[in-house]
Amino acid sequence: MIFLKREHPKKLKITTRLTFVFLFFTLGYAMMESFFSIYMVQIYDLSKSEIGYIASLAMFFALLISFFFSVTLERFHEKKLLYLSMASLVVLYSFLAFNKSVILLIIIFVLIRVFQAVRTNSLGILYRDNSKDKELNKNEGFLYAVYNLAWFLAPILAGFFLLKYEIQNLFLFGSSFLLAGFLYYSILDVKDGNHKTKRNEKTALKEMLLNIKSFFSNTLYVKSYLIVSGIYIWWGVVYIFTPLEIIENNLGDSAVAVFMALVLLPVVLSEYKTALLVEKLGFKKTFFIGYIIIILATAMAFFLDDIHLKLTALIIGAFGTAFIEPLKDILFFKNTDGEDEEKHYSIFNSSAMFGSLVGGLIFGSFFYFVSSISYAYLLLAAIMALFLIPIFKLKNI
Numbered sequence: 001m002i003f004l005k006r007e008h009p010k011k012l013k014i015t016t017r018l019t020f021v022f023l024f025f026t027l028g029y030a031m032m033e034s035f036f037s038i039y040m041v042q043i044y045d046l047s048k049s050e051i052g053y054i055a056s057l058a059m060f061f062a063l064l065i066s067f068f069f070s071v072t073l074e075r076f077h078e079k080k081l082l083y084l085s086m087a088s089l090v091v092l093y094s095f096l097a098f099n100k101s102v103i104l105l106i107i108i109f110v111l112i113r114v115f116q117a118v119r120t121n122s123l124g125i126l127y128r129d130n131s132k133d134k135e136l137n138k139n140e141g142f143l144y145a146v147y148n149l150a151w152f153l154a155p156i157l158a159g160f161f162l163l164k165y166e167i168q169n170l171f172l173f174g175s176s177f178l179l180a181g182f183l184y185y186s187i188l189d190v191k192d193g194n195h196k197t198k199r200n201e202k203t204a205l206k207e208m209l210l211n212i213k214s215f216f217s218n219t220l221y222v223k224s225y226l227i228v229s230g231i232y233i234w235w236g237v238v239y240i241f242t243p244l245e246i247i248e249n250n251l252g253d254s255a256v257a258v259f260m261a262l263v264l265l266p267v268v269l270s271e272y273k274t275a276l277l278v279e280k281l282g283f284k285k286t287f288f289i290g291y292i293i294i295i296l297a298t299a300m301a302f303f304l305d306d307i308h309l310k311l312t313a314l315i316i317g318a319f320g321t322a323f324i325e326p327l328k329d330i331l332f333f334k335n336t337d338g339e340d341e342e343k344h345y346s347i348f349n350s351s352a353m354f355g356s357l358v359g360g361l362i363f364g365s366f367f368y369f370v371s372s373i374s375y376a377y378l379l380l381a382a383i384m385a386l387f388l389i390p391i392f393k394l395k396n397i
Contacts, residue, residue, distance in 0.1 A: 028177030030154030052364025058113035159257025230387035232355025266319035290323025
């Protein structure tokens with residue numbers, strides 16, 4: 001009798017498995033985030049101004065976590081930090097399905113942003129530690145594509161869910177995806193990088209403060225930081241306040257779902273082409289084109305009366321962000337040597353949180369005096385025009 005040797009299927013690479021974790025988590029997270037401002041209005045009767053201030057407060061603490069994350073890594077393994085942050089987010093988001101207290105909402109929202117910052121930084125480091133050097137760019141590109149795909153699909157899934165169920169139940173539905181990602185991660189054999197040291201807290205904290213000082217002493221870093229943070233002010237308005245405008249115009253949750261999916265489509269379709277474009281034009285001209293598109297489209301949203309045309313203008317504006325957002329890491333690594341990468345990357349990466357924090361403060365204050373979202377678009381266009389200043393001062397590298 002002849003026995004044939006059975007060939008076992010090849011195991012998926014650990015980076016591929018981490019990408020599945022990332023996919024589940026981003027799907028669940030994006031479903032809930034797409035309707036978070038509507039949830040705050042419908043369940044807690046919060047004003048636009050209050051929502052802006054709460055979002056800004058939460059981002060302040062997330063920003064602190066990002067600045068000092070390297071110090072945290074010296075005391076805890078990123079594998080454990082990711083495990084803790086994911087478990088915490090599952091519990092926190094699930095609790096929102098039952099919560100009725102505004103005070104608890106604020107506390108939970110702040111904790112969510114803090115643990116999201118920990119999760120993002122931990123996963124990013126784990127992903128790099130488990131990638132071979134020659135495969136890192138490919139793996140990072142794949143992860144970014146999965147991220148955009150999840151953000152495109154999530155609002156559509158949430159929209160279908162809300163056709164039948166109440167918005168509070170969306171947090172249980174979304175949390176089930178977080179739980180699936182968490183359970184899958186808990187069975188993975190993930191390699192930890194060698195980030196722990198035996199330095200005391202004072203030494204580590206002092207070094208981190210010096211890293212922050214050296215980062216903001218570099219004019220190129222500062223200009224890049226400002227340019228990148230600007231688009232997150234724009235995204236903050238679009239993701240927090242535009243869904244409220246859609247509901248105020250009686251278009252319903254389905255329209256919110258369609259818009260939230262379509263506004264990301266230009267980024268998904270353009271990210272590869274803008275990476276090629278920057279090789280021909282340089283960062284200065286590419287960023288300039290992106291911001292001009294954002295400014296004109298956002299101003300157009302103010303002047304147009306029809307809500308459908310307003311939303312179309314914002315989708316065109318999102319196309320402008322594709323000239324900036326996918327290029328931020330390329331800009332950083334191209335102008336940073338190996339020694340400074342580890343010291344400065346988490347600080348540079350906090351530009352998204354800084355932009356969200358500033359946007360929340362500005363538009364929280366704006367909506368305290370003005371209720372019309374249309375006028376917010378005019379203010380937003382003017383703010384975006386200010387970011388042309390650091391672009392003009394940027395060398396065309």
